[in-house]
Amino acid sequence: MRLLEEMILSKGKVYPGNILKVDSFLNHQIDSQLMFAMAQEFQRLFRDEKITKVMTIEASGIAIAVMTAYVMQVPMVFAKKSQTKNLSADVYSTQVMSFTHGRVYDVKIAKEFINSDDKILIVDDFLANGVALEGLCDLVNQAGASVVGAGIAIEKGFQDGGNRLRAKGLHIESLAIVQEMNDNGTIKFLSKQ
C-alpha cells in the first residue's frame, strides 16, 4: 500500500536490532485517517470472504482492528494479555512470547465472544516472528471457528513468521513488507505483483 510505505519512509526510524519505530503514526501516536485507509484496503483484499468478526491482540492492534471492523460492519474482539478481575474465568487461553517485552504472556479471550460458526479476520500492526498471530489462530481454533485470514499493517519480510504461516495455508495480506532495513535508515520494501 503506497500510502503506508511512504509514511514508513518519511516517518519511520530504524534502530539497531532490526527495530522499526513507527510510533508517530501506527502504535503510540495513531494517524486516524491512515487507519481508515488501511481498513478500506483490508476490505478490498478480503472482499471474497464472509467475515463475521475482526480479532486482534491488545494494545497496538486495537486501533486498526476497530476501524477495519467498522468498515466491514462487524464486531471486533481483542485478546487480553493478562488476567484481570473483570475478565470471565470462562476463557480460551494460550501463551505468547513477546520479544519486545522479553516475557511470556498469557493471552486470553472470553469464550462467549467466539462462536464455532465465526469466520474471523485477524488484524495486527506488525508481523515478524509470527508468534502473536499463531497465538490468535490457536484461540480461534480452540473455539472451533475459522480464521479466514490475517490483515497486517507492516510485515518484517526478513523474519520468518509470514512465510512460515503462509506455508501452513494462512491467507496473509500485509500492506507493507519490509524486505531489508539498515541502521543508516535505509528501508527496502518487497514489491507486489
Added chain:
Amino acid sequence: MRLLEEMILSKGKVYPGNILKVDSFLNHQIDSQLMFAMAQEFQRLFRDEKITKVMTIEASGIAIAVMTAYVMQVPMVFAKKSQTKNLSADVYSTQVMSFTHGRVYDVKIAKEFINSDDKILIVDDFLANGVALEGLCDLVNQAGASVVGAGIAIEKGFQDGGNRLRAKGLHIESLAIVQEMNDNGTIKFLSKQ
C-alpha cells in the same frame, strides 16, 4: 446518549463490588458501529473547541479514542502503562492506581507527541474514581498543553471522580451516567437536562 444507555440495559451485567461488565460491546468485544456513533456524539458535544489531538490510555480506551480522532480528523495518542524497549526514554510519566488490577502503573507518553500548543480531548471508556483521567491530565500539563475536556463513555456517577474533576473546572461529557446499580441487575441513569 440513548443508544448507549439501551445497550447498557440490554447487554450490561452488574456484579458485586459495583462492577458493571460491558465487555460484550465496549471493552473486550467492541461494537464498531457504536464506537462511531459515540465519536460523532463527542464531536457534537465538543464542537466549540478547537481540538488538535485525542488522547487516551491503553488498552480499552483505544477503540473509542481512535474513532473519535477519525471523526474529528486529528491524530490520537495513547498513554502506555508499562516501560517497553520500543518506548523512547524521553517520556512524560505519572503514576496511576488501577483498582481493577490492584496495582500502581507507571503511565507514560513520548514527549514528542504532546506539544505545548496542543488542545487535547481525553477520551476513555469509563470514569469512576477519576485517577486515570487525572493521570492523563497530569501528562498534558507536564507538556504545557491544554486539556479542553474529557469525553467518557460510561461514568459511575455514584463514585466521586466525575464531580471532583468537574469541581476543578474540567469539562467532562459522559455519554451515560450510571447513578445507581444493584446486584439484582437494576441500573438507573442520571437524566440529562
